[in-house]
Amino acid sequence: MSENASPTPENSASAAPSEPKPSFGERLSGAFLALVRFVVRLLVILAILGALGAAVYFGVPYLYRRYVQPLEALQAQVATLQQQSATRAEEVNNRLLALQGDLAHLNDQQQALAERVAQQQSSLDALQARLETLEKQRAALADQLDSLAKRLDAADASAAHAQATAAALQTAWQQEEATIQAMQMQVVVLQALESLTRARVLIGQHNNGLAAAEVARAQAAVAWLQQQPNAQNEALQQAADHLTLAAQALPASPDLALQDIEATWQWLNGLLPHATPTPTATPATAPPTPTPTPTPQP
Structure with a gap:
């Protein structure tokens, strides 16, 4: 029994080597x-x-x-x-x-002016034909007067009657000539207005070179009107001055040229028996520039 018993702590401590314990400082x-x-x-x-x-x-x-x-x-x-x-x-x-609407409006006005010019031209042709007829009548009456002059000694009463008839025909001729002159002046005024309308359209299309040419045509028409005996000198002088300013403004200052063209339109429009509506002063930007129609010079 004593050989198989477990060793006591004292025996174990004495049997194993002793380990040193760390100190408090360590x-x-x-x-x-x-x-x-x-x-x-x-x-x-x-x-x-x-x-x-x-x-x-x-x-x-x-x-x-x-x-x-x-x-x-x-x-x-x-x-x-x-x-x-x-x-x-x-x-x-x-x-x-x-701008397209304004351009269409200007084109309509230009077409209306062209139609009016055509009508005035037809009237002028009719008056010209009548003038030729009267000229033939006047020539015939002149021949009759020559014949009557030769027979004056024999027929004083007939000669006096013939002279009265000739005087009446001369008066009618003068009246017709004044009417034709007035119609011709109106046609030239309408041609100038048509040139101004084309100039406005060309400026709206930025084609200032052709616009200057149209202004020059209008200047020529106004110059012809100023040379007529029954011309309204004040209105035509104002129109000529504004056209000169417009020609000087082109092509450098199209806006200033448009103002003078507008003023010229007003002065020339006042010369017509029935006023033509003034086109709207709005520049238009349009498709390619059309070839302008040549304006017949007076």
């Missing part, structure tokens, strides 16, 4: 080193966290100012430019439609 030194390592690790972690926080605190606003704000500003500018482009496109379309 344990305190170990604890202090552990505390220092812990504090150092804590400071390193705090430094890393502080660096990350500073990077986030200063880096995010910098990235926002550097990249996000310019991108937002660029997007706002693009949106503004798109809106302005759409608005301007709509305004240009509206103005183009308005």
